[in-house]
Structure formats: structure tokens, C-alpha cells
Amino acid sequence: MKYVLSLFAVLLVSCGGPIYESDTSLDQLPLIPRPQSVISELGGFGYGSNLEVITDNQELADLQAFIPVESSLENSSGPLVLSLGLKHPSPEAYRLSINRREIRIQGASPAGVFRGIQTLRQILAASNSAPQQPIKVLPLGVIEDWPSVSYRGTMLDVARHFFTVDEVKRYIDQMAQYKINTLHLHLSDDQGWRIEIKAYPRLTGIGAATEVGGGSGGFYTQEDFLELQAYAAQRFIQIIPEIDMPGHTNAAIVAYPELNGNGKTVSPYTGTAVGFSTFDARNEAVYTFVNQVVKELSSLSTSPYFHLGGDESHVTSKEDYLYFVERVGQIIRTHQKTPIGWDEVAQTDLGPGSVAQFWASEKNALAAVDKKMKVLMSPAKKAYLDMQYDSLSPYGLHWAGYISVQDAYNWDPLSYVPGLDADQILGIEAPLWSETISDSSGLEYLAFPRLICVAELGWTPQSLRSWEDFNRRLTEVSYPGNKSSK
Numbered sequence: 001m002k003y004v005l006s007l008f009a010v011l012l013v014s015c016g017g018p019i020y021e022s023d024t025s026l027d028q029l030p031l032i033p034r035p036q037s038v039i040s041e042l043g044g045f046g047y048g049s050n051l052e053v054i055t056d057n058q059e060l061a062d063l064q065a066f067i068p069v070e071s072s073l074e075n076s077s078g079p080l081v082l083s084l085g086l087k088h089p090s091p092e093a094y095r096l097s098i099n100r101r102e103i104r105i106q107g108a109s110p111a112g113v114f115r116g117i118q119t120l121r122q123i124l125a126a127s128n129s130a131p132q133q134p135i136k137v138l139p140l141g142v143i144e145d146w147p148s149v150s151y152r153g154t155m156l157d158v159a160r161h162f163f164t165v166d167e168v169k170r171y172i173d174q175m176a177q178y179k180i181n182t183l184h185l186h187l188s189d190d191q192g193w194r195i196e197i198k199a200y201p202r203l204t205g206i207g208a209a210t211e212v213g214g215g216s217g218g219f220y221t222q223e224d225f226l227e228l229q230a231y232a233a234q235r236f237i238q239i240i241p242e243i244d245m246p247g248h249t250n251a252a253i254v255a256y257p258e259l260n261g262n263g264k265t266v267s268p269y270t271g272t273a274v275g276f277s278t279f280d281a282r283n284e285a286v287y288t289f290v291n292q293v294v295k296e297l298s299s300l301s302t303s304p305y306f307h308l309g310g311d312e313s314h315v316t317s318k319e320d321y322l323y324f325v326e327r328v329g330q331i332i333r334t335h336q337k338t339p340i341g342w343d344e345v346a347q348t349d350l351g352p353g354s355v356a357q358f359w360a361s362e363k364n365a366l367a368a369v370d371k372k373m374k375v376l377m378s379p380a381k382k383a384y385l386d387m388q389y390d391s392l393s394p395y396g397l398h399w400a401g402y403i404s405v406q407d408a409y410n411w412d413p414l415s416y417v418p419g420l421d422a423d424q425i426l427g428i429e430a431p432l433w434s435e436t437i438s439d440s441s442g443l444e445y446l447a448f449p450r451l452i453c454v455a456e457l458g459w460t461p462q463s464l465r466s467w468e469d470f471n472r473r474l475t476e477v478s479y480p481g482n483k484s485s486k
């Protein structure tokens with residue numbers, strides 16, 4: 001009975017088994033994103049290294065793989081029960097309750113149960129046991145939780161520098177911990193083409209061999225893309241493919257020079273300038289090409305969206321730009337996808353329900369809603385993960401300013417652009433451009449902890465957010481690339 005003196009757990013023996021007491025309360029734990037509602041109750045739930053998982057649903061049973069404890073009842077107060085049937089408009093809603101006899105996670109769908117498991121993981125990590133203490137004690141209570149914004153994403157630029165399948169999976173795992181549900185992959189740019197298109201083999205044969213700074217580049221086979229998509233889907237994350245056009249197309253044009261519209265001889269590009277390349281908007285071969293690319297990618301992709309880029313087409317005439325984007329929008333719809341483009345596409349008639357991704361121009365964001373488009377909030381001054389934290393940051397750019405962790409947290413995606421209503425906003429996304437990073441360590445330096453700020457901006461309503469409270473929680477947890485120097 002050496003545990004009796006522990007501050008952590010008072011172990012009494014009653015007829016039903018041991019009774020545990022927790023010295024922490026559920027509403028004090030550093031949960032991120034902060035849940036919508038946490039009600040604490042007195043008492044504790046004890047377990048050793050084991051937690052028996054009970055569910056009558058096979059899909060939920062598969063989620064056991066995400067619970068970081070062994071499944072058995074030995075040493076535990078009771079089981080972890082996973083179930084569906086929660087009534088809530090958001091499929092990601094969940095209710096997590098911990099009482100003396102069991103932990104229960106009920107979801108509005110399997111995605112909700114998965115989000116609840118992430119919260120449980122944070123509770124387990126925050127509930128320390130004393131040294132040499134084999135029993136961990138969790139505080140009791142009920143968490144009711146759901147996202148305030150349905151689309152919560154990040155973008156990874158795999159074109160300026162290529163990131164391997166394993167590096168992207170690592171990022172997906174990190175996203176999942178903070179309940180991010182969308183990964184936008186920027187698959188093509190001037191410096192590289194990164195996805196196999198079977199009808200145009202030189203895209204990867206030639207167009208994938210370059211990257212910023214002269215490295216060897218790389219690309220995903222279609223099987224790689226499916227593997228990433230399946231890996232993300234297990235974590236209830238969608239992958240949205242982007243093929244950036246008509247600008248940002250030098251790598252495709254090097255592979256297929258007949259697509260070129262800037263009248264110059266092209267050569268591979270490994271610098272970081274933008275705005276010099278364009279497809280030829282008046283050449284039918286370009287639309288044959290675009291149709292094939294959209295067709296092959298749309299047949300692989302399970303996302304309802306296809307991102308056509310459309311940014312910084314500085315050498316495309318205005319007339320050609322409008323014509324091109326509208327035609328590509330129609331091609332995307334022919335393949336049963338909804339077009340998304342960077343905010344410049346709001347100048348075109350991309351059609352109601354299509355999406356403008358706001359990064360720089362409030363005028364474009366307002367034009368988008370006039371055209372019954374939705375707006376995805378990615379303001380460069382707040383949400384660009386590739387901006388330096390400050391002038392000493394070893395990675396990153398600063399054309400939109402320096403973005404400290406506090407800056408990344410202190411804004412509201414639903415009111416950032418005056419004149420936009422919340423119901424016109426599809427969601428929030430934090431883009432990570434990769435001119436200055438080429439591997440997971442650079443990625444993690446820029447993304448963490450600022451992606452965690454974005455995760456909370458999308459999940460937790462403004463009325464429950466405060467920098468002081470968030471910052472306290474952030475200092476109490478470990479996160480990828482946790483560096484105290486930031």
C-alpha cells in the first residue's frame with residue numbers, strides 16, 4: 001500500500017475496487033484547441049498502462065491504434081467506451097466524459113470520436129504520475145466540444161522544395177493532434193512539378209528534377225498520392241491538390257514548351273522570384289493538357305475541391321487571365337470538383353460556391369462574396385507560416401512582416417475582413433511556402449507553434465479565446481520542434 005501517501009492518488013479499497021482522487025481538475029488541463037465546454041467533477045480515474053477499449057462499431061475499433069496505451073483491463077478503473085450517436089450539426093463534435101468507472105467518447109460521427117481521442121491523448125499527457133508511481137490518475141468531468149469553423153487547414157508547398165512521403169505523413173500526424181482537418185498540397189510551381197500524370201510523363205521526367213537552390217527535387221507517384229490520402233483519411237484529414245496556373249508554371253513549360261505563353265525561351269528555374277511564367281491562354285493544347293491533369297488528379301482525389309492556383313500571373317494579360325481561369329473552372333466542374341483559387345480569381349466568374357483563398361487583397365475577398373463565392377481565410381500578415389517570427393529567425397521570409405506567436409494568435413478569422421459575414425467564410429488555412437525550408441526540421445521550426453495558434457482560431461470561438469490563457473497552456477505542453485528560444 002505504498003501509494004497511499006502519494007499526493008497524486010489516494011488509493012482506498014471499497015467493495016467495488018480502488019477509488020482514486022486526482023490533484024488536478026479537468027478544466028485546468030492545458031488542452032489545445034481549448035474545448036467549447038469543460039465541466040470538472042471531483043474524483044479520479046486510475047489506470048496503469050492499460051485501458052480496455054469497448055465499442056460495437058468496427059470503424060471505431062480501428063481507432064484504438066491512436067490511443068497510446070495498451071488495451072486490457074489490468075490496473076485500470078474501467079474501460080474506454082467509444083460510440084456514435086451524438087446529436088450535433090458538426091460531424092466532428094464529440095462528448096468525452098470521465099467518471100470513476102469509465103471513460104466514454106461519443107461522437108457525432110467517427111471523425112468526432114477521432115477528435116475526442118486527440119483530447120484524451122492530451123489529458124493522458126497532462127496527467128502525470130509520481131516517480132515510480134505505476135498508476136496515473138485522470139480528473140473527472142465532461143467535455144462537450146465541436147469546431148466553430150468546419151474547414152481548418154494548412155498548405156504545404158512541396159514544389160519549391162520537395163518533401164518526401166514520410167515527411168508529409170509526419171506533418172499529417174502533427175496536424176491531427178490539433179484537430180486540423182485539411183492539407184492543401186501545392187503540387188506545382190516554377191521550380192518543380194511534383195505529381196505523376198500518366199499522359200504527360202515529361203512533367204515528372206523533366207519537370208520534377210529541380211527545386212529552389214539546385215537540389216534534385218522529386219515527385220509523388222499516383223500510388224504515393226493515394227497512400228498519403230489514405231493516411232490522412234485515417235486521421236479524418238482531407239488532402240486538396242493544387243496545380244498552380246496560368247502563372248507559376250515554368251516547370252511544366254520546361255517539360256512541354258508548347259504550353260508557353262510568355263514568348264521567351266524557357267529553362268529550368270531554381271531561384272525564388274515569382275510572376276514570370278504563364279501558360280498560353282489562347283492555345284487549345286493548353287486546355288487539352290489542363291483537362292488531362294485535372295481528370296487524372298480528380299479521379300485519385302476524394303476531396304470535393306480542386307485548387308487551380310491563379311495567383312501572381314503578372315505576365316498574363318488581364319483578358320487572357322479571365323478567360324483562362326473561367327475555362328479551367330469549367331473543366332474542374334466537369335470532373336465533379338469545386339474550384340478554389342488564390343484571391344485574384346475573384347476577378348473572374350468562377351461561379352457561385354467556388355472558393356477564393358484570401359491572402360492579400362480585401363478587395364478581392366469582398367468581390368468574391370458579391371459573386372456568391374466563399375472565402376478561405378489565409379491573410380499573409382497573420383496566417384503565413386513561412387514568415388519569420390522576427391529578424392533573427394533562421395528560416396522564413398518577411399515580405400508580409402514578422403509574425404510572432406502572439407501575432408499568429410491575436411486575430412479573428414471571422415471578422416478580419418470588414419464587410420465579410422461569418423457564413424461567407426469557408427474556413428481558415430495557414431500556408432507554408434517552402435522557399436527557405438527543405439526538410440522536417442525547417443518545417444517544424446516555422447509551423448510550430450504557429451499552426452497550433454491557427455488550430456485554436458478555427459476550433460475555439462472568439463468568445464473563449466485569450467492570448468494569456470492560450471500562452472499559459474502552450475508553455476505547459478510539448479509540441480513538435482518545441483524550442484524555448486522562440
Ligand code: TNX
Nearest residue numbers: 274311312342359386397433
Ligand atoms: C506569395 S501567396 C506567393 C507564393 C510565395 C509566397 C512566399 C501566394 C498566393 N503566392 O508564390 O511562395 O508569397 O511567401
